[in-house]
Amino acid sequence: MQAQHLPPDHPLVRSGGTGVLLVNLGTPDAPETASVRRYLREFLSDRRVIEIPQLVWQPILRGIILNTRPKKSAHAYRQVWTEQGSPLAAITARQAEKLQAMLGAGVRVDWAMRYGEPAIAERLSAMQEAGCERILLAPLYPQYCAATSATVVDAAGDWLRAQRWQPALRTLPPYHDDPAYIEALASDIGRQLGALDFVPEVLMLSFHGMPKRTLDLGDPYHCHCRKTARLLEDALARPGLRIVTTFQSRFGPAQWLEPATDATLAEEAANGTRRLAIAAPGFAADCLETLEELAIRGREQFIEAGGEHFATLDCLNAGDAGMTMLEAIVRRELSGWI
Numbered sequence: 324m325q326a327q328h329l330p331p332d333h334p335l336v337r338s339g340g341t342g343v344l345l346v347n348l349g350t351p352d353a354p355e356t357a358s359v360r361r362y363l364r365e366f367l368s369d370r371r372v373i374e375i376p377q378l379v380w381q382p383i384l385r386g387i388i389l390n391t392r393p394k395k396s397a398h399a400y401r402q403v404w405t406e407q408g409s410p411l412a413a414i415t416a417r418q419a420e421k422l423q424a425m426l427g428a429g430v431r432v433d434w435a436m437r438y439g440e441p442a443i444a445e446r447l448s449a450m451q452e453a454g455c456e457r458i459l460l461a462p463l464y465p466q467y468c469a470a471t472s473a474t475v476v477d478a479a480g481d482w483l484r485a486q487r488w489q490p491a492l493r494t495l496p497p498y499h500d501d502p503a504y505i506e507a508l509a510s511d512i513g514r515q516l517g518a519l520d521f522v523p524e525v526l527m528l529s530f531h532g533m534p535k536r537t538l539d540l541g542d543p544y545h546c547h548c549r550k551t552a553r554l555l556e557d558a559l560a561r562p563g564l565r566i567v568t569t570f571q572s573r574f575g576p577a578q579w580l581e582p583a584t585d586a587t588l589a590e591e592a593a594n595g596t597r598r599l600a601i602a603a604p605g606f607a608a609d610c611l612e613t614l615e616e617l618a619i620r621g622r623e624q625f626i627e628a629g630g631e632h633f634a635t636l637d638c639l640n641a642g643d644a645g646m647t648m649l650e651a652i653v654r655r656e657l658s659g660w661i
């Protein structure tokens with residue numbers, strides 16, 4: 324039998340369109356213990372995140388962690404939950420909506436979460452069905468790390484493996500030292516510092532932590548964080564403001580990158596710092612780690628140790644500075660495609 328071409332109006336005939344998929348970490352779908360358990364099971368079963376043999380790790384995860392942490396984390400999520408749901412998901416959706424308006428109808432912009440919903444595979448399928456033959460996968464992590472950036476590409480690779488007719492895929496490189504990113508941070512942080520009702524002695528730059536071992540194994544994350552901090556300090560050009568770089572969110576008993584945000588907050592206050600502002604340049608969007616860990620618990624740690632004025636600055640989120648930067652770095656990667 325002779326093979327037939329698909330008719331031009333067949334749903335499998337693509338339109339040659341281009342898409343951008345913004346991806347962030349993921350979040351539970353409700354601030355309840357069961358939802359958080361589901362999310363943590365998926366997240367913490369990723370071999371890119373927990374790099375110890377599954378035979379050793381799964382009994383610890385299922386026997387201990389998933390029986391204790393979800394209740395505590397659900398309580399933390401309840402403190403930051405919004406009418407639009409999890410802050411991380413709501414802000415990522417808003418970033419996609421604004422980027423769509425900036426790029427116009429010629430490019431389809433969508434968003435996904437690496438863990439939980441909307442899943443990467445589901446959104447890639449939707450983009451393909453909508454006619455995208457070229458897709459830019461954009462993990463919203465300025466600093467590259469195998470546990471965040473690489474696992475997004477893994478998930479896209481799993482989806483690609485199941486496709487007969489694959490779209491062409493590009494990935495957004497890390498942008499930790501991109502002048503557009505540094506400029507966006509400097510202008511947005513500068514604006515927020517100017518609006519505070521006190522003048523901070525210290526600006527703390529808190530990045531998410533990682534096990535120290537990943538640095539020894541060659542992960543560039545630590546170096547990327549340090550470089551962002553150095554370039555940002557230069558761009559801020561505030562000689563009267565002392566900048567301190569730290570790593571937050573330690574998880575488990577292993578040694579993590581240092582200095583730790585919580586210990587440094589207490590140390591600063593104990594050593595006489597009274598006025599401190601904290602920013603989290605590694606997070607593209609405010610989330611549990613900034614809104615609860617820094618803004619609520621970090622404040623308590625600083626004030627209890629003798630600090631007097633404390634402020635947590637917003638992430639770039641869907642504000643003008645961040646969106647101008649995102650449009651610039653995405654357009655650059657789309658060149659030749661649009």
Ligand SMILES: C=CC1=C(C)c2cc3[nH]c(cc4nc(cc5[nH]c(cc1n2)c(C)c5CCC(=O)O)C(CCC(=O)O)=C4C)c(C)c3C=C
Nearest residue numbers: 348349350372396411468470471531533574605610611612
């Ligand atoms: C921005 C970069 C991030 C890196 C690097 C990272 C590494 C990493 N994280 C964990 C464990 C947890 N992280 C959690 C939350 C969380 N982590 C990031 C980002 C990075 N993680 C974000 C944006 C969030 C917030 C998600 C949200 O819903 O708002 C959590 C879950 C929350 C909790 O129970 O405290 C865990 C657990 C590890 C082990 C790790 C590197 C190996």
Ligand SMILES: [Fe+2]
Nearest residue numbers: 348531572612
């Ligand atoms: Fe994390």
Ligand SMILES: [Fe+2]
Nearest residue numbers: 572611612616
């Ligand atoms: Fe945390």
